[in-house]
Amino acid sequence: DLMSDDQSSLPRALQDKYVLTRRIGTGVCGEVRLAFERSTCRKFAVKIINKKNFQSEGTATRNAETEIEILQRVDHPCLIKTEDFYQTEDSYYIVLELMEGGELFHRVKSQQQLDEGVAKLYFYQMLCAVQYLHRNGIIHRDLKPENVLLSSSEDECLIKVTDFNQSRILEEAALMRTLCGTPSYLAPEVFTHASSTGYGLAVDAWSLGVLLFVCLSGYAPFHESFGERSVTEQIIHGEFTMVPSKWRRVSNQAKDVVRKLLVVDPKLRMTVDEALQHPWLQDQPMLQTAHRLMKPAGRGDEDDEDDAPSAAVSTEAEPSSAGSLN
Ligand SMILES: Cc1n[nH]c(N)c1-c1cccs1
Numbered sequence: 001d002l003m004s005d006d007q008s009s010l011p012r013a014l015q016d017k018y019v020l021t022r023r024i025g026t027g028v029c030g031e032v033r034l035a036f037e038r039s040t041c042r043k044f045a046v047k048i049i050n051k052k053n054f055q056s057e058g059t060a061t062r063n064a065e066t067e068i069e070i071l072q073r074v075d076h077p078c079l080i081k082t083e084d085f086y087q088t089e090d091s092y093y094i095v096l097e098l099m100e101g102g103e104l105f106h107r108v109k110s111q112q113q114l115d116e117g118v119a120k121l122y123f124y125q126m127l128c129a130v131q132y133l134h135r136n137g138i139i140h141r142d143l144k145p146e147n148v149l150l151s152s153s154e155d156e157c158l159i160k161v162t163d164f165n166q167s168r169i170l171e172e173a174a175l176m177r178t179l180c181g182t183p184s185y186l187a188p189e190v191f192t193h194a195s196s197t198g199y200g201l202a203v204d205a206w207s208l209g210v211l212l213f214v215c216l217s218g219y220a221p222f223h224e225s226f227g228e229r230s231v232t233e234q235i236i237h238g239e240f241t242m243v244p245s246k247w248r249r250v251s252n253q254a255k256d257v258v259r260k261l262l263v264v265d266p267k268l269r270m271t272v273d274e275a276l277q278h279p280w281l282q283d284q285p286m287l288q289t290a291h292r293l294m295k296p297a298g299r300g301d302e303d304d305e306d307d308a309p310s311a312a313v314s315t316e317a318e319p320s321s322a323g324s325l326n
Contacts, residue, residue: 011086014093020046025103027163033096047101048093074136078129078296080149080162089158100282101150101157103216107207108145113218113246115256117286118155122148123212124281129161131272134201142211145214146221147154151293158293161247204265205275209261216254217246238264253280 007015014020018035024045025032033191035046072082084095101107104122108114114122126148133140140147142163149157221240222231229239241264242255257280260270275281 014086017149043098045096047094051090060267076132078125080160099149101152103146103147107146114215119215122159126158127276130204140204202269213258216250
């Protein structure tokens with residue numbers, strides 16, 4: 001574990017500023033560890049991306065640097081914030097906000113399925129986060145319950161979207177430069193590509209549909225255990241089943257949102273903006289709660305900052321008042 005010699009493999013600058021402790025998550029690209037900032041004892045999550053985990057050096061560098069470049073650019077209450085970034089020859093170390101509630105994936109799994117009101121509160125925040133990305137020309141491309149983190153163990157909590165390593169910044173600038181020049185030599189697809197870029201955003205709307213389906217029902221809409229068709233076949237044909245026992249208590253409006261997002265043709269699929277206008281989300285009490293959670297934390301908790309954290313700071317990810325985020 002990192003408390004022994006492993007710490008020596010960390011960048012010196014990272015070690016000087018943070019103490020890395022236990023693993024709180026693992027992903028395809030590496031692991032996530034709980035870290036304490038030495039000067040403040042504030043808790044963070046350090047994502048360690050092993051460059052060798054990517055199939056080819058080129059992809060690794062491009063993916064991870066794209067991710068880091070994007071992470072540092074985004075600023076929204078429902079998008080994970082990057083605190084710091086370090087790298088060694090074989091790894092990237094990204095210091096991220098700690099979300100004490102862990103992954104949405106585990107919350108849904110432990111509760112079988114979420115109460116509709118809770119699913120609506122989380123889904124609204126996801127829509128706001130993705131709308132922000134889309135307005136900034138960013139496609140997430142890998143939205144799934146593992147990439148949605150919860151700020152606490154409370155049902156009523158802030159959520160944050162993370163894991164941008166599949167994101168791609170639409171090269172609007174490059175495309176604009178191309179279109180400003182004389183068009184006579186440009187191939188047709190350069191123009192139609194612009195519209196296919198538009199479709200690119202729709203991939204996130206589809207994934208949000210799958211996310212909402214899972215939150216409301218507790219199971220995935222496209223799964224190898226359903227019928228003889230492969231998952232890919234089920235997806236390509238937009239073939240999903242709402243098992244009555246799981247969907248009985250779910251409102252028709254919630255089902256309508258799912259059905260309008262899980263549309264195969266990206267041109268006909270509901271967009272994130274349209275989803276935000278859907279009647280199911282015109283729910284004042286939910287919106288009030290969401291906006292309260294999404295507002296920057298007031299100074300109201302400064303007394304927590306006065307609590308000198310005990311020397312033996314708990315290594316549990318569960319919040320100790322002094323360790324809780326601002
Ligand atoms: C990033 C991050 N910030 N706070 C938590 N719990 C994470 C995790 C991501 C993946 C596993 S844990």
